Amino acid sequence: MTKGALLYSGKAKTVYLSEKPDELIVSFRDDITAFDGGKKDQLSGKGASNAKVSAFLFQLLEEAGIKTHLIRMEDPTTMRVRRLxxxxxxxxxxxxxxxxxxxxxxxxxxxxxxxxxxxxxxxxxxxxxxxxxxxxxxxxxxxxxxxxxxxxxxxxxxxxxxxxxxxxxxxxxxxxxxxxxxxxxxxxxxxxxxxxxxxxxxxxxxxxxxxxxxxxxxxxxxxxxxxxxxxxxxx
Ligand SMILES: Nc1ncnc2c1ncn2[C@@H]1O[C@H](COP(=O)(O)OP(=O)(O)O)[C@@H](O)[C@H]1O
Ligand SMILES: [Mg+2]
Structure with missing residues (x-):
């Protein structure tokens, strides 16, 4: 996997370019926020658990005929997606x-x-x-x-x-x-x-x-x- 330039860093994930123009790399961080970012913490393992659940549910939805951006997991916190x-x-x-x-x-x-x-x-x-x-x-x-x-x-x-x-x-x-x-x-x-x-x-x-x-x-x-x-x- 080639993690390219930083595209966007949000409240819980960071999005990077990849070696392909139509694919992005999404990194699920351990940050957790609530109330528009008014409450913030870091919880070890949170990124990995959300990434795994997301990937699992995207796959479940794909099987039901719903198109998602998921391509594959690159590692426990990193998802390769279609660029939208x-x-x-x-x-x-x-x-x-x-x-x-x-x-x-x-x-x-x-x-x-x-x-x-x-x-x-x-x-x-x-x-x-x-x-x-x-x-x-x-x-x-x-x-x-x-x-x-x-x-x-x-x-x-x-x-x-x-x-x-x-x-x-x-x-x-x-x-x-x-x-x-x-x-x-x-x-x-x-x-x-x-x-x-x-x-x-x-x-x-x-x-x-x-x-x-x-x-x-x-x-x-x-x-x-x-x-x-x-x-x-x-x-
Ligand atoms: N496939 C995609 N292509 C481009 N941007 C995406 C894709 N999937 C999610 N995003 C955007 O990337 C960001 C993910 O980071 P996140 O921490 O959730 O940000 P935010 O604080 O804006 O909610 C969101 O702004 C989301 O809209
Ligand atoms: Mg978000």
Missing amino acids: TMVPLEVIVRNRAAGSIVRNYPFTEGQVFDTPIVVTDYKDDTRHDPMINDDIIIALGLLTRNEIAIIKEAALKINSVLKAFFENIGLDLVDFKVEFGRCGDDILLGDEISMDSMRLWERGTMKSMDKDVYRFGKGDVMETYTAVLNRICKE
């Missing part, structure tokens, strides 16, 4: 009410939605990732109406696959966030899917098995992440 022009949106799918949707609207924590709810946020930490609607997405020239439909449909398909998978290993998929990017005429799933980007509750309880453990000091973060990793990868 990222769409600056966070596409969030919610099966149950938790987090911001409970703060912002009169839902009860844990309330099950009859139909999954898809929400889009504009990805911009300086603006605190404001919620965005279809008309604003189009006015900003981020996506066409047809592309919005394609992305929402992909997000719901991802939800069906992941929800069923987690149910099998005793975890409730409460919600998750994904990011997409363009690759030629295609729109692919990019970034990561990990305990940082999903809410997972121990089945039948509301016990957090995800980054809420870090956000709200609910217990040992790495113990939780490792437990989820072991359950996922024993599958």
Whole structure:
């Protein structure tokens, strides 16, 4: 593997060029942040656990016919991916009410939605990732109406696959966030899917098995992440 010039260093991953113009090298770091970077720590092994879970779930999604940026793992914290022009949106799918949707609207924590709810946020930490609607997405020239439909449909398909998978290993998929990017005429799933980007509750309880453990000091973060990793990868 040839790690080329640094392209971007985000809150939890660093992205490098590779020897091929259409491929990038993503390094999952041990940094963990919450509240728009307001809370920050380093947890040994966190990068590797998120990388492994992401790679596993991307593969699972590929098998279900969803195109992702994953090419292969180069080492435990390093993923080779297709280079995408990222769409600056966070596409969030919610099966149950938790987090911001409970703060912002009169839902009860844990309330099950009859139909999954898809929400889009504009990805911009300086603006605190404001919620965005279809008309604003189009006015900003981020996506066409047809592309919005394609992305929402992909997000719901991802939800069906992941929800069923987690149910099998005793975890409730409460919600998750994904990011997409363009690759030629295609729109692919990019970034990561990990305990940082999903809410997972121990089945039948509301016990957090995800980054809420870090956000709200609910217990040992790495113990939780490792437990989820072991359950996922024993599958
Ligand atoms: N395949 C890809 N091609 C280009 N950029 C990507 C790809 N996958 C993810 N990214 C971007 O790389 C960055 C990953 O680092 P991360 O630490 O998550 O950053 P951030 O703090 O912006 O969320 C994100 O900005 C993400 O949108
Ligand atoms: Mg990120």
